[in-house]
Amino acid sequence: MPYDNPESSDPNELIGVELPGDESVTREMAAAFADEFAQLGWGRSAILALYRTPEYAGAHRSWQLLGDEEISRVVDESLKVWGRFRCIVTDAPEPPVEPRWEPLRFFR
Amino acid sequence: MANVKNWQLGRDMTYPYEARYPSRQFAFVFNINRCIACQSCTMACKSTWTFSKGQEHMWWANVETKPYGGYPTWWDVKILEKLEEANPGGQVWSGKPADNRFAPYGKFDGQTIFEAAGRALTPDSARVLGYLPTDEEWNAPNIYEDNPVGKKGVRNTLHETGESLPTHNTWFFYLARICNHCSYPACLAACPRRAIYKRPEDGIVLIDQAECRGYRKCVEACPYKKTMYRGNTRTSEKCIGCYPRVEGTDPESGGEPMETRCMAACIGQIRMQGLVKIAEDGTWAEDRYHPLYFLVHVAKVALPLYPQFGTQPNGYYIPPRWVPRPYLRQMFGPGVDRAIESYTSPSRELLAVLQLFRRSNRIIFRYDIEEGPKIYEGTLHGRKVEIYNDTIIAFGRNGRELFRTTVEEPVHVRPAVHANSI
Numbered sequence: 245m246p247y248d249n250p251e252s253s254d255p256n257e258l259i260g261v262e263l264p265g266d267e268s269v270t271r272e273m274a275a276a277f278a279d280e281f282a283q284l285g286w287g288r289s290a291i292l293a294l295y296r297t298p299e300y301a302g303a304h305r306s307w308q309l310l311g312d313e314e315i316s317r318v319v320d321e322s323l324k325v326w327g328r329f330r331c332i333v334t335d336a337p338e339p340p341v342e343p344r345w346e347p348l349r350f351f352r
Numbered sequence: 353m354a355n356v357k358n359w360q361l362g363r364d365m366t367y368p369y370e371a372r373y374p375s376r377q378f379a380f381v382f383n384i385n386r387c388i389a390c391q392s393c394t395m396a397c398k399s400t401w402t403f404s405k406g407q408e409h410m411w412w413a414n415v416e417t418k419p420y421g422g423y424p425t426w427w428d429v430k431i432l433e434k435l436e437e438a439n440p441g442g443q444v445w446s447g448k449p450a451d452n453r454f455a456p457y458g459k460f461d462g463q464t465i466f467e468a469a470g471r472a473l474t475p476d477s478a479r480v481l482g483y484l485p486t487d488e489e490w491n492a493p494n495i496y497e498d499n500p501v502g503k504k505g506v507r508n509t510l511h512e513t514g515e516s517l518p519t520h521n522t523w524f525f526y527l528a529r530i531c532n533h534c535s536y537p538a539c540l541a542a543c544p545r546r547a548i549y550k551r552p553e554d555g556i557v558l559i560d561q562a563e564c565r566g567y568r569k570c571v572e573a574c575p576y577k578k579t580m581y582r583g584n585t586r587t588s589e590k591c592i593g594c595y596p597r598v599e600g601t602d603p604e605s606g607g608e609p610m611e612t613r614c615m616a617a618c619i620g621q622i623r624m625q626g627l628v629k630i631a632e633d634g635t636w637a638e639d640r641y642h643p644l645y646f647l648v649h650v651a652k653v654a655l656p657l658y659p660q661f662g663t664q665p666n667g668y669y670i671p672p673r674w675v676p677r678p679y680l681r682q683m684f685g686p687g688v689d690r691a692i693e694s695y696t697s698p699s700r701e702l703l704a705v706l707q708l709f710r711r712s713n714r715i716i717f718r719y720d721i722e723e724g725p726k727i728y729e730g731t732l733h734g735r736k737v738e739i740y741n742d743t744i745i746a747f748g749r750n751g752r753e754l755f756r757t758t759v760e761e762p763v764h765v766r767p768a769v770h771a772n773s774i
Contacts, residue, residue, distance in 0.1 A: 265522045265523035265674075265676065269522075269523045269674050269675075269676070270523075270674075272673060272674035273523065273525075273672075273674040275674075275733055276385050276672065276673055276674055277386075277388070279732070280383075280385055280386040280620075281386075283706075284386075284620075284621060294388065300388045300389070300390075301389070301417070301497075301520075301524075302388060302389070302524065302525065302526065303388065305519065305520065305521075309521075321732065321733070322732065324730075324732075325728070325730060325732045325737055325739075328728060329727070329728070329739065329759045329760065330759070330760060331707055331757050331758070331759055332757065332758050332759070332760050333711045333755055333756075333757045334755060334756050334757075334758075335712070335754070335755045336752065336753035336754055336755055336756070338606075339752065
């Protein structure tokens with residue numbers, strides 16, 4: 245597990261990409277996470293916690309860039325559609341298991 | 353070299369062996385719009401298969417931050433560069449994505465790793481263009497991206513606020529990866545011992561540990577870098593597709609084919625695994641109501657990872673909708689624009705099929721939809737949304753129903769204590 249940040253002079257370290265994103269990309273990223281987790285049935289507080297938790301770096305970075313108010317608006321927009329419903333999953337009954345007969349064993 | 357049909361490239365290509373296809377093929381679809389890199393899949397695999405001495409560096413399943421992370425480091429950048437060196441300016445596609453099942457993404461005019469080997473490698477016996485990662489490159493499953501380690505020198509702690517995670521001011525996404533159990537495996541093609549084989553019943557690619565002598569040709573050849581060398585046994589190892597679960601012999605499976613550990617552990621419900629029917633020519637046989645067939649060949653929302661490598665991988669991805677298209681086109685081929693359009697404006701059937709993800713640990717072989725009434729019509733992000741109360745029913749191998757999902761508008765009952773609190 246590396247404990248140090250990569251050295252900036254290391255030629256093998258990727259320091260950027262040629263396709264920078266703008267605010268619309270960040271906004272789309274934020275909206276995607278809100279849509280996906282609203283469809284999974286998550287509630288408002290659970291989705292907002294995802295953005296506010298630093299370890300979920302993707303959602304969190306969009307929260308840092310757009311702000312809590314804007315992210316709350318994005319989440320509410322998604323919940324307005326997907327939060328109205330919840331998906332009900334019903335498992336089919338398991339088929340009956342045939343009993344396995346085994347000879348009696350004696351233990352001493 | 354034999355001539356084989358690669359439907360993902362829309363043309364024939366050369367491969368060291370004659371084509372032989374399984375009756376069914378292990379395949380999967382990952383919806384990476386949903387992946388938050390919780391690494392549950394990574395740890396499920398690690399704790400099941402690679403927890404032993406000598407396997408410390410092995411992560412058969414991993415999630416990496418693209419474009420920054422990689423395991424091993426920069427695996428895709430390195431092989432893409434090698435292909436570009438072998439065929440400068442020629443790694444391009446022609447034609448357009450079409451409904452044609454034999455060339456759904458157009459035609460790849462460049463060189464695969466098998467074809468480029470003849471140009472770029474000496475001696476002539478070298479069969480696959482590749483490279484051997486260094487020990488440092490195998491360091492971590494998502495190096496520098498998922499290691500919010502605590503203060504330097506203090507073990508077993510985390511920074512509670514995650515401040516040691518790198519900050520990317522531009523787009524990124526998480527790419528979950530396992531072995532693609534390719535139809536034309538590069539590892540199998542490169543093995544001088546013929547120790548690697550593809551199972552005829554499910555297409556899972558395995559390394560025969562008794563035959564392997566640890567030459568690491570498979571590690572060098574696999575463009576996805578999903579074969580790994582184990583120093584203490586001096587053999588190579590790779591993802592085994594949790595085959596006891598897939599074949600239904602795992603005690604937990606009750607005789608029914610069951611999804612792998614990494615699929616079953618996914619809390620983001622991004623994964624669906626299946627066994628698709630393969631036609632005699634190696635293409636997917638028409639199986640209209642198989643969920644993976646629908647996602648790949650009907651809705652066309654799921655695309656193979658780096659199809660230009662030529663191994664015909666059996667892992668498919670619903671691409672992340674926010675990522676700049678040129679990057680996605682390089683990673684998933686020319687079908688990206690159509691896939692994102694289809695995903696962001698989903699058809700009624702696609703919305704229903706997406707409900708099948710991770711609802712059961714059993715492998716789904718067929719689905720059926722009982723249509724219900726329209727329950728919502730509106731817009732979201734400027735796009736029209738229609739929701740129907742359709743019931744989608746999933747069936748297992750023997751045609752037995754596994755589960756059904758439906759949609760309901762929740763009714764919230766005010767508790768008696770607050771009955772008149774308004």
